[in-house]
Amino acid sequence: MNSQTQDKFTLINELARRRGFFWQSYEIYGGASGFVTYGFLGTRLKQNIEKKLRDLFVNKLGILEIEAPIIAPAKVFEASGHVEHFKEPMVECLKCGRRFRADHLLKEKARLSETEVEKLTLEELKNAIERNDVRCPECGGAFGEPKYFLTMFKTSIGPYSEAVGYGRPEAAQNIFVEFRRLYENAREKLPFGVMQIGHALRNEISPRQGLIRLREFTIVDVEFFFDPEEPNCYLLKDLENETLRLVLAESKLRGSEEIVEVTVKEALEKGFIKVPWQAVFMALAKKLLTELGVPAEKQRFIEKLPWERAHYSLQSFDQEVYVDRWGWVEVSGHAYRTDYDLKRHMQFSGVDTRVFKEYEKPVEIEKTVVKPLMAKLGPKFKGETQKIAEILAEMNPEEVEESFKKKGYYMLGEHKILPEYVEIVKCKVTEKGKHFIPHVVEPSFGLDRLVYVTLEYAYHVKDDRVILSFPRDIAPIQVGVYPLVSKDGLPEKAMQVYKMLIDEGFIAEYDEAGSIGRRYARADEAGIPLGITIDYETLKDDTVTIRDRDTWRQVRNKIAVLPELLHKYFRNKIDFEDLGEPLKE
RNA sequence: GCGGCCGUAGUCUAGCCUGGUCUAGGACAUCAGCCUGCCACGCUGACGACCCGGGUUCAAAUCCCGGCGGCCGCACCA
Numbered sequence: 001m002n003s004q005t006q007d008k009f010t011l012i013n014e015l016a017r018r019r020g021f022f023w024q025s026y027e028i029y030g031g032a033s034g035f036v037t038y039g040f041l042g043t044r045l046k047q048n049i050e051k052k053l054r055d056l057f058v059n060k061l062g063i064l065e066i067e068a069p070i071i072a073p074a075k076v077f078e079a080s081g082h083v084e085h086f087k088e089p090m091v092e093c094l095k096c097g098r099r100f101r102a103d104h105l106l107k108e109k110a111r112l113s114e115t116e117v118e119k120l121t122l123e124e125l126k127n128a129i130e131r132n133d134v135r136c137p138e139c140g141g142a143f144g145e146p147k148y149f150l151t152m153f154k155t156s157i158g159p160y161s162e163a164v165g166y167g168r169p170e171a172a173q174n175i176f177v178e179f180r181r182l183y184e185n186a187r188e189k190l191p192f193g194v195m196q197i198g199h200a201l202r203n204e205i206s207p208r209q210g211l212i213r214l215r216e217f218t219i220v221d222v223e224f225f226f227d228p229e230e231p232n233c234y235l236l237k238d239l240e241n242e243t244l245r246l247v248l249a250e251s252k253l254r255g256s257e258e259i260v261e262v263t264v265k266e267a268l269e270k271g272f273i274k275v276p277w278q279a280v281f282m283a284l285a286k287k288l289l290t291e292l293g294v295p296a297e298k299q300r301f302i303e304k305l306p307w308e309r310a311h312y313s314l315q316s317f318d319q320e321v322y323v324d325r326w327g328w329v330e331v332s333g334h335a336y337r338t339d340y341d342l343k344r345h346m347q348f349s350g351v352d353t354r355v356f357k358e359y360e361k362p363v364e365i366e367k368t369v370v371k372p373l374m375a376k377l378g379p380k381f382k383g384e385t386q387k388i389a390e391i392l393a394e395m396n397p398e399e400v401e402e403s404f405k406k407k408g409y410y411m412l413g414e415h416k417i418l419p420e421y422v423e424i425v426k427c428k429v430t431e432k433g434k435h436f437i438p439h440v441v442e443p444s445f446g447l448d449r450l451v452y453v454t455l456e457y458a459y460h461v462k463d464d465r466v467i468l469s470f471p472r473d474i475a476p477i478q479v480g481v482y483p484l485v486s487k488d489g490l491p492e493k494a495m496q497v498y499k500m501l502i503d504e505g506f507i508a509e510y511d512e513a514g515s516i517g518r519r520y521a522r523a524d525e526a527g528i529p530l531g532i533t534i535d536y537e538t539l540k541d542d543t544v545t546i547r548d549r550d551t552w553r554q555v556r557n558k559i560a561v562l563p564e565l566l567h568k569y570f571r572n573k574i575d576f577e578d579l580g581e582p583l584k585e
Numbered sequence: 586g587c588g589g590c591c592g593u594a595g596u597c598u599a600g601c602c603u604g605g606u607c608u609a610g611g612a613c614a615u616c617a618g619c620c621u622g623c624c625a626c627g628c629u630g631a632c633g634a635c636c637c638g639g640g641u642u643c644a645a646a647u648c649c650c651g652g653c654g655g656c657c658g659c660a661c662c663a
Contacts, residue, residue, distance in 0.1 A: 010656090018596060018614080030636060030653040085663055092586085151663075169663085205586070205661050213662070310663050330662095465625070485621055513616085517624035524624090536622065545623075552624070583623090 008324035012455050013210055015466065019526055021045065021455065022211065034207035034215030036448065041526060044476035044507070046218070046451050049292065050197055052474065053220055053445065056288060061235070063193035063222060064186060068174035070199055074164040077152065079348035080173050080341060082166075085311040087150040089125055091143040102129065102146040122146050153201045167201035171221040172442060176341040179353055183225075190355065190438055191226035191233075191277070197447070211452040212329060218447035224277055225438040227357065228339075233276040240265040242283040246272055246317070247302040259300055274315045275336055281443040285319050285332050292450060293457040293471050298322040301334070312340040321453045331453060332445040339437035346437070347413045358433035366428050368397045376421045397424050458527060460550075468527030469550050472570055479508045479566065480523040484535040486512045494534040497544065497559055501532075504563040506570075524549050530566070530579075545583055548576045555580035 017023040020039030026032045038046055057063040077083050089102040102125045125146045128134075135142060153167035168174070175182065175194045186192040200219040207213040242264050251258045262272065264279045273279040282301055289299055304316040313335040320328040342353040377385045400417075401424060403410040410417040458468040470476075481498040483490035491512050498510040509528065511519045516533065523531055531547035533554075538544050544562075545554045557565070557580030568574045 014596070024654085027654095031655085033654075082663080087663085088661075090586090090661090149661090151661090202662085207662090208655080308663090312663090463624090482623095484623065487621090515621055515624085515626065517626080519625090520623080521625045533623070547623085554623080 008456050008459060009210065009326075012452070012459060015459075015468075015525070016042065016455070022451075034204055034213070036211060036214055041476045042451065045454070045470070045474060046447065048474035048476065049447065049450050049454065050220075052288065052291065053195075053197070053447075056284060057193070057195050057222055061193065063195045063224070064182065065195045065197070066175065066178065066182070067198060068171075068178065068196065070168055070201065071155065071157065071165045072168055072173065072177075073157065074166060075348065076173055076177055077166045077168075079344045080176070081311045081344065082152060082169060082173075083150075086152050086169060087148045089122060089146050090149050091125075091129065091146045102143075122148065149205065151203050151205075153203050169202045170200055170444070171196040171198050171219050172223055172337075172341070172444070175221065175223045176345055176353075179225075179342055179345070180351065183355060188355065190230075190357075191224060193222055193224035195220065195222045209326070211448040212323075212326070214448055220445040220447055222281070222443045223337075224281070224441050224443075226277055226441075227436070228439040229436075231275050231277065231439075233280050235280050236264070236276055239280050239283045242286065243296075244279070244282055244286060245296070245300040247300055248272060249303040249305050252303070252305060257302075273317075275439075275441055278315070278317075278334055278336055278441040281441060282317060282319070282334050285334070285443055285445070289319070289321060289331065289450075289453070291471060292454045292474065293469070294321050294453055295457075298457075300328065302328070310335060312337045314338050323453060323456055329449065329453075330446070331449045332443060335442045335444070337440040337442050339439055341440065342437045350413065352435075354435040354437050356433055356435050359431065362430050362432045364428060364430045368424060370395050370397050370400055370422050370424055373421055373423060380421070381415065400424070462552075465521050465524060467524040467549060470527040470529070472529045473572065475527050475529050476507070477509050477523075477526060477528045478506050478530065478570060480519070480528045480531045481508055481510050482516060482519050482531060482533045483512050484516055484533055488536070489539065490534050490536075493538055497532060497534060497562075500559070501562070501566070504567075506563075506566060520547065520552075530569070532562070546576075546579050551576075554583040556583050557581065 015021070019041060021042035022036050022038045024031045024033075025035040025037045054065070058065050074083070077086075091102045122145075129143055129146070152169050155165050155167065157163040157165040174196055182194050183192070197218065197220045199216055201216050204213055204215055207215055240263060243261055244264060244267055245259045245261050246267065247257050247259055251260075260272075262270070264283050267273045268276055268279050273282070286296065286299055286301075290296060298321055300320050301317040302320055304313070304318065309316045315336045317334045318330040319332040319334065321331050323329050345351070346353045374385065374389060377389055395412075400410050400422070404419045409419070454470065454474065455468070458470045460467045460469050472478075479501055481494050481501065483494040494512070495510060498508055501508040509523075511522070513519070520531060527549070529549050531549070533545045533547065535545065538559075542559050543556050544559055545556050547554045553576070555577070565574065565579050569576070569579060
């Protein structure tokens with residue numbers, strides 16, 4: 001083994017393939033980049049990490065879990081903004097074949113701003129490139145037609161190709177799309193959260209980083225809805241003294257990656273994090289990673305700069321973990337999505353996504369409203385008039401007026417509303433409460449990346465032997481049962497112990513192949529925390545030895561007390577030393 | 586997608602330059618048997634590979650072309 005020369009990524013990928021954690025899919029046909037198959041051990045490891053996420057979010061915080069389709073009608077991702085934003089304009093040099101982001105080139109050569117460039121259509125990009133005589137920065141060649149590369153997987157639903165569908169690039173939209181019903185299921189109370197664990201698809205241009213970047217991967221999206229006027233978080237008290245290591249956007253602007261370590265409380269007081277719920281989820285994410293075996297000093301939260309943020313986000317932090325090959329790698333994203341998604345789905349679907357909150361006392365106020373003029377709307381929009389009028393009446397008058405001033409019309413979904421269709425009037429009303437769109441903070445985890453960092457931090461070498469020191473509550477196999485030698489009735493006795501443990505609900509493995517040392521070594525490599533060995537003394541007094549994977553120490557105890565002690569051990573209630581009497585060498 | 590390097594059993598590798606002696610050698614792992622009284626012991630045996638497709642040639646693991654895949658760099662990563 002040349003473990004000195006190979007980095008951990010290589011070592012882990014080899015081990016993963018050899019022992020059955022994961023490998024590249026479709027190997028017999030040459031493999032396909034960006035797709036992975038989990039084997040027996042990997043599947044279980046992943047399930048156990050999922051279980052931890054469920055325990056944290058669903059059991060402890062009362063977040064509701066759903067499971068929804070991967071394929072969605074095009075409309076969903078048009079509304080979410082993904083069709084518009086989830087693509088990059090690219091141009092290819094006709095001479096050398098190199099490809100570049102058209103917008104990046106223009107930004108540099110034509111000195112256009114980020115926002116200006118983003119608005120350009122393909123046609124405009126092409127003209128701008130010609131006008132500014134932008135040429136290939138590598139060879140000076142001319143460029144071909146700019147083309148979009150859409151990073152969503154596109155398909156058609158049913159036999160009609162015009163029924164376009166997309167593979168979801170995130171699990172979040174299912175939650176926003178179903179918001180009405182989910183809110184009802186949650187008995188119409190804020191705050192509340194919904195989680196979805198499932199596959200997502202992103203047609204990455206060149207995914208070459210194993211579990212770190214896949215085209216099909218498992219995402220854990222939690223959408224937490226709250227009233228922006230009451231952003232306070234009832235968990236804050238429990239977590240306010242947890243520390244967070246932050247790299248703030250302002251440091252990044254100075255070109256520094258300086259880490260400020262603050263408590264959750266300070267981060268909020270100093271305005272580093274805008275929303276209390278977001279700070280709390282960040283603290284929970286840190287705890288989760290720590291429990292997966294990543295030390296706090298190998299974690300940080302890095303704030304995204306405005307132009308790095310997703311289109312829906314007002315403030316974003318990436319939780320990063322330091323890995324051997326690439327340095328800091330994102331494992332979760334924490335975005336303040338505000339009311340962006342629900343608002344967009346309201347505009348596109350025409351379905352009201354607002355919630356109602358009753359005031360303690362009704363208030364009489366004078367307010368400005370948009371009054372739809374049915375006589376004008378009717379002839380124009382025919383059958384849809386009623387629906388349009390209802391939505392218009394609920395729109396924010398300032399927003400509508402501003403749009404009239406700026407553009408001369410207002411876009412309600414795909415309907416163009418001209419100023420003469422409505423009146424903006426002041427009137428006195430008694431309000432019993434208010435309608436509003438809840439705000440959302442979203443912690444979002446890449447489960448495959450969690451699996452990877454768990455493996456990397458579990459990876460240890462002791463006396464030239466590989467040990468995967470998984471935290472005991474996520475180990476794919478909990479106990480190994482071994483006869484010291486495979487003769488004299490020891491295998492039969494060991495089998496009895498094995499069956500008893502299975503019956504008690506443990507994930508156990510029986511192994512009698514090869515010498516005892518070899519079996520211990522094999523078990524260490526699969527990350528099995530405990531080994532139970534049946535020896536000649538067992539036949540006399542029903543005691544067995546219990547071996548610790550990480551220290552190779554052994555203790556001895558009665559078979560009869562194993563179930564209770566092991567249950568406590570795997571729930572982290574007792575330590576290895578409490579499992580029995582130390583064995584004298 | 587571009588450029589460089591690369592692709593031989595589950596893993597690591599010999600052979601490739603200089604085509605034939607390759608029925609492709611070794612080590613580790615795995616399986617079976619013996620052995621084994623606590624950390625990859627030993628012995629015997631078994632399983633198991635030239636990435637795919639074309640071409641050149643009497644003859645291709647070896648030379649050429651294309652594809653697929655990998656690593657590194659560029660680009661990309663909402």
